[in-house]
Amino acid sequence: MSVEPAPIRTGIIGFGLSGRVFHAPFLATNPAFSLDLIATGDAGRQADAHARHPDVVVVATPEDLLARAGELDLIVLASPAHVHLEQGLAALEAGLAVVIDKPFAASVAEAETLIHAAERVGHPLIVFQNRRWDSDFLTLKKLLTSGRLGRVHRFESTFERFSPAVRDRWQDTTTIAQGAGITFDLGSHLIDQALQLFGPAVLVHAETDVIRPGGVSDDEAFVSLQHESGVRSHLSLSRVAAQSGPRFRMLGSDAAYVVHGLDRQEPDLKAGALPTDDGYGIEEPSAWGRLGIDGPHSPLEPVPSERGDYPAFYAGVAACIREGAPVPVDPRESLEVVRLIALVHERNMRG
Structure with missing residues (x-):
């Protein structure tokens, strides 16, 4: 027994x-x-x-x-x-x-x-x-595996929020040297996702800016990465975007995929939902992305979103501690994210 x-x-x-x-x-x-x-x-x-x-x-x-x-x-x-x-x-x-x-x-x-x-x-x-377990990111991974986009040449990822005033919280009151700012915050997600999808990359171009009065770290950033696989990633971040662009746009030789809005797990959790609730992580059809080619003769195809799965992270942690399984996120992969963020800030300090 x-x-x-x-x-x-x-x-x-x-x-x-x-x-x-x-x-x-x-x-x-x-x-x-x-x-x-x-x-x-x-x-x-x-x-x-x-x-x-x-x-x-x-x-x-x-x-x-x-x-x-x-x-x-x-x-x-x-x-x-x-x-x-x-x-x-x-x-x-x-x-x-x-x-x-x-x-x-x-x-x-x-x-x-x-x-x-x-x-x-x-x-x-x-x-x-x-956010490796966001619904839209899991859907992107499945689409890439399917080959339906053909050869992907550009990946665009946008994560923008609207918080126009500096608040009394560590993200707003500590400096870039202390790990604050939009590139460290949301950029940690977007760079990690790009590397997970398309492999190692070098920094081609970066822009950062402080927008809010009294701000001590970057409020907006744009990062361009060139992956060894040949894909170019364009990553856009903002704390002060009153309207946001598509969350993901992926362009391939045969089709493109575009999805708007953010994964629902965060707002649902903020509202008191639990990961054990029925329907947790399931996106409504209205939030599904579209695959295809613009034009009247080829209507864009809704792509059912994969179920968001933040619980998978802690399932992986348990397997690691109890069974010696690999960690669900390798810290050396996150080290590469920190390395690229450091290059973004170094380049902008040099002007």
Whole structure:
């Protein structure tokens, strides 16, 4: 008779948007994990954590949580990028597996330090690149495999939001040197997705700009990558776009694919949905992308969207910790993302 393994005892540092929306619901609903500790110093977030997860112990500081490392198997860093190095090293040295939010680190050197530390102590270091499991991205991967676009020569990816005023949050008040700014934030997703689809790339061109009064990091960016596979990726990012372009446009020799709007998992999770809910991650037909060639004689074909699957990330984390399976996101792949972001900022500092 098989015995169920004990749950993976988990603590989260940080209970802002990331800890509350992108981590806690998946840990709390996956039986492979127990959510045991949350660290947040904000009184409102402490109350929210207690309300959402009544059995969890909430502590005030990362140090308080790390002092109880012996009660845990895994720590999730849902904290600002500029503290990832210190917190990640402390967790690894305490003998824990680590899931670390993107941006992975504030510099190439910090990312390399974390990777070397994980290799030295022999504990998993896993970067949270959850948008590899977006519905639209999974649909793109399936389309590429099908060959229906022919030879792809250009990939356009746009992730734009509208937040016209600087707010009192770390993303707006810390600097590029501390891992802040739109290129580190949303660019970590778009560059990672492009590399996953089309392989290694070099930076061809980059533009960044600070738009909002009082801003201390980039609000808009454009990045052009040339992949070894021959594909050119054009990546557009903005915090101040009152209207957004297509989320993805992929141009091939036989057809193109265009999809608008963002994957629904984030807004649904913000509204209180759980990953175990019926219909989680399923896109309405109105949100499906279109495949084909413009023209009156060849109507564009709706392409059913693959189901969004953020739960797959933590399923992979559990398999890694319990069974020794490969990490669901290799930190060396995320290191290459940080390397390209560093080149973007270096180029723009030189003017």
